[in-house]
Amino acid sequence: xxxxxxxxxxxxxxxxxxxxxxxxxxxxxxxxxxxxxxxxxxxxxxxxxxxxxxxxxxxxxxxxxxxxxxxxxxxxxxxxxxxxxxxxxxxxxxxxxxxxxxxxxxxxxxxxxxxxxxxxxxxxxxxxxxxxxxxxxxxxxxxxxxxxxxxxxxxxxxxxxxxxxxxxxxxxxxxxxxxxxxxxxxxx
Amino acid sequence: xxxxxxxxxxxxxxxxxxxxxxxxxxxxxxxxxxxxxxxxxxxxxxxxxxxxxxxxxxxxxxxxxxxxxxxxxxxxxxxxxxxxxxxxxxxxxxxxxxxxxxxxxxxxxxxxxxxxxxxxxxxxxxxxxxxxxxxxxxxxxxxxxxxxxxxxxxxxxxxxxxxxxxxxxxxxxxxxxxxxxxxxxxxxxxxxxxxxxxxxxxxxxxxxxxxxxxxxxxxxxxx
Numbered sequence: 435x436x437x438x439x440x441x442x443x444x445x446x447x448x449x450x451x452x453x454x455x456x457x458x459x460x461x462x463x464x465x466x467x468x469x470x471x472x473x474x475x476x477x478x479x480x481x482x483x484x485x486x487x488x489x490x491x492x493x494x495x496x497x498x499x500x501x502x503x504x505x506x507x508x509x510x511x512x513x514x515x516x517x518x519x520x521x522x523x524x525x526x527x528x529x530x531x532x533x534x535x536x537x538x539x540x541x542x543x544x545x546x547x548x549x550x551x552x553x554x555x556x557x558x559x560x561x562x563x564x565x566x567x568x569x570x571x572x573x574x575x576x577x578x579x580x581x582x583x584x585x586x587x588x589x590x591x592x593x594x595x596x597x598x599x600x601x602x603x604x605x606x607x608x609x610x611x612x613x614x615x616x617x618x619x620x621x622x
Numbered sequence: 623x624x625x626x627x628x629x630x631x632x633x634x635x636x637x638x639x640x641x642x643x644x645x646x647x648x649x650x651x652x653x654x655x656x657x658x659x660x661x662x663x664x665x666x667x668x669x670x671x672x673x674x675x676x677x678x679x680x681x682x683x684x685x686x687x688x689x690x691x692x693x694x695x696x697x698x699x700x701x702x703x704x705x706x707x708x709x710x711x712x713x714x715x716x717x718x719x720x721x722x723x724x725x726x727x728x729x730x731x732x733x734x735x736x737x738x739x740x741x742x743x744x745x746x747x748x749x750x751x752x753x754x755x756x757x758x759x760x761x762x763x764x765x766x767x768x769x770x771x772x773x774x775x776x777x778x779x780x781x782x783x784x785x786x787x788x789x790x791x792x793x794x795x796x797x798x799x800x801x802x803x804x805x806x807x808x809x810x811x812x813x814x815x816x817x818x819x820x821x822x823x824x825x826x827x828x829x830x831x832x833x834x835x836x837x838x839x840x841x842x843x844x845x
Binding site: 453454455456458461462465466469487490491494495496498499500501502503504505506507508512513514515516517519520596597602605606609 | 623625628629632633634635636637638639640641642643644704705706707708709774775777838
């Protein structure tokens with residue numbers, strides 16, 4: 435189950451001790467090391483799910499928030515794996531629940547934000563195409579925020595995500611949409 | 623936000639932290655809070671007049687023994703489960719429930735014996751006062767325990783909250799044990815033992831989402 439060698443665990447333990455003392459370089463190295471372990475762990479369990487990278491980031495956030503709960507006298511790996519597994523299980527649970535919501539997203543959503551009457555059809559089609567290429571969570575969150583015009587709080591309640599997660603997912607979704615639309619020839 | 627950006631943000635936000643003390647050290651700290659806050663509240667209500675005699679009886683010793691065991695182990699378990707990666711031994715999980723169960727079974731035997739002497743022992747009185755007293759006595763220790771569990775980062779929130787509720791109900795039950803002079807088995811069973819059964823159940827069902835919501839609010843405020 436463990437994907438960490440004893441030498442690696444020893445190194446990460448030392449980095450974590452230094453990180454708890456506020457050593458930024460050690461923390462950078464720690465997160466860099468953990469990121470690889472988390473990515474591998476997540477990929478082994480959920481394959482190439484489009485939200486895999488979101489889980490990796492969520493685990494890194496959780497480690498950051500919970501770093502004061504690790505006792506330097508205790509082994510690091512069980513603490514780290516418990517945090518990671520918990521975030522992964524939560525993510526799988528949320529995406530299973532979201533899977534039910536996602537069914538209607540295969541239908542082209544009514545585009546309500548297009549202002550120019552000419553070229554509407556192709557713009558709508560491009561936007562719908564870009565929306566389909568987003569990660570499922572990003573699609574869901576943007577749809578609920580922009581089409582259903584719900585607040586961040588309401589979307590958080592509906593999806594079981596925290597409000598800050600909704601904001602982060604929406605932010606990433608907008609950035610991805612911008613990239614995709616830029617690739618399709620749109621300036622802004 | 624890319625993962626590289628997340629890492630940069632977290633590194634930029636890094637502040638030194640003091641690791642939480644070991645769960646058993648925190649459990650002793652909570653024990654001190656229980657002793658002081660619970661003791662002050664119980665004294666404010668007034669100790670039962672027959673306490674000096676009661677402590678010499680087997681029934682009182684059994685009640686308090688089972689309650690102390692249930693409360694202490696449940697409180698310790700809640701604090702242990704607040705730390706990711708800490709494992710609660712299987713035997714230790716069942717001790718609080720078994721101790722509370724033994725107390726209730728003891729009360730049932732007392733009730734059966736009382737009913738054998740007089741059918742009037744079935745009478746149920748109105749003892750909401752004891753429930754209020756238990757809640758008051760347990761208020762500070764419960765709040766302290768929830769804060770201490772919240773300081774952690776539990777990955778087994780439901781179990782942590784349920785054990786915290788059992789420990790809190792145990793503090794309240796201990797408090798009424800030393801302040802309520804009513805020794806009728808039916809009164810003890812309904813009004814003293816009732817909360818120790820209902821509170822953990824309510825906590826497991828409704829308390830966990832509330833606790834998770836509260837933790838998220840705290841994290842968002844901190845962020």
